[in-house]
Amino acid sequence: MTFADHSGGDISVFLVRAIDGLNEIVGRIVSVLAIVFAAIIIYDVVLRYVFSEPTRWAFDVSKQLFGFYFVLLGGYALRHNAHVRVDILTERFGHGAQRIISLVGYVIFFFPFAWVFLTRSWEFAMRSFAQGEVTYGAIQMPVYPLKLAMCAAAGLLLLQGISEVLKIIFDRQEGHQ
Numbered sequence: 001m002t003f004a005d006h007s008g009g010d011i012s013v014f015l016v017r018a019i020d021g022l023n024e025i026v027g028r029i030v031s032v033l034a035i036v037f038a039a040i041i042i043y044d045v046v047l048r049y050v051f052s053e054p055t056r057w058a059f060d061v062s063k064q065l066f067g068f069y070f071v072l073l074g075g076y077a078l079r080h081n082a083h084v085r086v087d088i089l090t091e092r093f094g095h096g097a098q099r100i101i102s103l104v105g106y107v108i109f110f111f112p113f114a115w116v117f118l119t120r121s122w123e124f125a126m127r128s129f130a131q132g133e134v135t136y137g138a139i140q141m142p143v144y145p146l147k148l149a150m151c152a153a154a155g156l157l158l159l160q161g162i163s164e165v166l167k168i169i170f171d172r173q174e175g176h177q
Contacts, residue, residue, distance in 0.1 A: 012166045019163035020079055023156055027076025030069055037065035060137040067146045075156030078164065103168050110161050118154035125151050 044058035077083055090098050125147035127133075134140035 012170055016163045016166050016170075019159045023075040023079045023160050023163075026156060027073055027079070030072045030076070033065050033069045037062040037069065040065070056138040060135055060139055060141055063137075064135075064141060064146055068149050071146075071150050071153040072156070074153050075160040078157060078160045099168050099171060103165060106161055106165050106168075111158070114154060114158040114161055118151065118158055121147065121150040121154050 040058050040062045044055050044062070047058075048054040090101050093101070125144055128147045129144040133143040135143060
């Protein structure tokens, strides 16, 4: 039986589905940014080398979009198990031991990191907003939206970590029934 086979009445099932769904939606929406910033770069290259008329804004805009793209896909990547893992050590253990090691790893390493990432990025974004921080490029774009995206990314990553831990716990409990 898998996690998805159970009825929606269980709060843990609801939370996992809601968190996984949120990160899935965010991941799919943000992935479109890759197309947008690729188009901006192509547009700038064509203007620069074909027409000898470079844009003043394309580099800064594409850099900001890439920043959004990169940070906001962390929860999506965790949901799809796309992060780097050290399975060489754990692949020799049984399924139950692997779940315990994963759970301990989340508690000792992941959650403290995600919490620090969330709280520090919030402070970082609020300081940027309060100071009216702008980029230093050809055009002066506000920096705080990207820093707020870091905070949102940290929140999405933390939520996805909760979902992954619930899946580990649920599977472990299910195996004992």
